[in-house]
Amino acid sequence: MMNRADEELQSQIEKGHPADGADAAAYRKVFSALKKEPSFVLPTSFSDDIIKRIEIAKPQTSNDNLWLGLGVFGFVITAIITIVLTGFNPGVGAFKFLSGYAGLFAFGIIFILLLNYFDKKFIRPLAS
Amino acid sequence: MMDDRALVSAIIGGDLKAFKLLIKQHERLVAHMVSRLIDRDEDREELCQDVFLKVYEKISEFNFQSKLSTWIGTIAYRQGINHLRKRKIELSDITEEDSFKARFIASENPEEELVDNDMDEWVIKLVDQLPTQYKTVLTLYHVDGMSYPEIGNITGMPEGTVKNYLFRARNLLKEKVKKHLGKEEMI
Numbered sequence: 001m002m003n004r005a006d007e008e009l010q011s012q013i014e015k016g017h018p019a020d021g022a023d024a025a026a027y028r029k030v031f032s033a034l035k036k037e038p039s040f041v042l043p044t045s046f047s048d049d050i051i052k053r054i055e056i057a058k059p060q061t062s063n064d065n066l067w068l069g070l071g072v073f074g075f076v077i078t079a080i081i082t083i084v085l086t087g088f089n090p091g092v093g094a095f096k097f098l099s100g101y102a103g104l105f106a107f108g109i110i111f112i113l114l115l116n117y118f119d120k121k122f123i124r125p126l127a128s
Numbered sequence: 129m130m131d132d133r134a135l136v137s138a139i140i141g142g143d144l145k146a147f148k149l150l151i152k153q154h155e156r157l158v159a160h161m162v163s164r165l166i167d168r169d170e171d172r173e174e175l176c177q178d179v180f181l182k183v184y185e186k187i188s189e190f191n192f193q194s195k196l197s198t199w200i201g202t203i204a205y206r207q208g209i210n211h212l213r214k215r216k217i218e219l220s221d222i223t224e225e226d227s228f229k230a231r232f233i234a235s236e237n238p239e240e241e242l243v244d245n246d247m248d249e250w251v252i253k254l255v256d257q258l259p260t261q262y263k264t265v266l267t268l269y270h271v272d273g274m275s276y277p278e279i280g281n282i283t284g285m286p287e288g289t290v291k292n293y294l295f296r297a298r299n300l301l302k303e304k305v306k307k308h309l310g311k312e313e314m315i
Binding site: 051 | 176255
């Protein structure tokens with residue numbers, strides 16, 4: 001509940017009107033302190049840091065996509081010309097030995113998936 | 129000096145210099161609000177950045193129903209509260225007003241004693257111990273010079289509640305200062 005007399009006193013002190021007594025003296029000190037800005041200040045580079053973050057997160061422009069497309073197209077054409085000129089015959093030859101280690105590969109995949117699961121479920125929540 | 133409408137439409141048009149100007153104009157307000165809500169210095173700057181990134185993301189939704197500063201203040205307040213919730217930091221309860229008042233005035237923590245007789249600094253430390261809603265209305269009213277309706281818009285509290293919290297918060301601080309001044313007279 002608001003105390004009428006106290007509310008009136010706060011209003012008087014805020015307007016700078018004279019008031020006597022211990023309550024008035026205490027309120028004057030409180031009002032004077034409340035005007036002070038918090039000591040936390042942002043660094044001078046603050047706005048630049050945000051602009052950098054926005055620029056990094058910006059989606060690629062159509063120009064960027066055009067260059068990416070041209071690059072991929074150039075790579076595919078070069079690969080086709082190289083295969084035709086060298087008569088390269090793709091095959092699994094060198095990787096045939098892997099078929100003997102199916103269990104090891106299955107274990108590796110499961111192990112990596114488990115690591116990721118535990119990292120997501122337990123490690124990251126603890127670190128954040 | 130750009131007005132708010134010109135500034136907002138420049139930002140929507142992709143002008144990052146205009147957004148930089150918006151940050152410069154409102155970083156003080158955001159820093160005040162965040163520093164009152166969040167204790168840890170390392171979290172404060174990051175949260176201030178998140179506030180302005182949110183402003184950038186949502187600027188096209190700003191409809192000039194309020195002042196730009198009020199809208200940015202609302203985002204800062206919500207981000208601050210969400211941060212506290214995410215960190216599982218309990219928002220101070222102000223439902224048990226009487227017991228809080230008794231505890232607040234009676235508490236004698238050596239860390240909160242006056243250093244070099246700096247009364248202002250001491251009162252600010254006391255402000256930090258108040259419930260979140262009290263700290264927020266005190267800062268917006270006294271430091272940022274906002275009106276009751278503006279504070280109401282930012283915090284989502286009715287105007288009467290804003291006035292009431294402001295009164296109660298100042299009353300709590302007054303009681304504590306009065307107690308200290310009384311002690312000084314006895315010495």
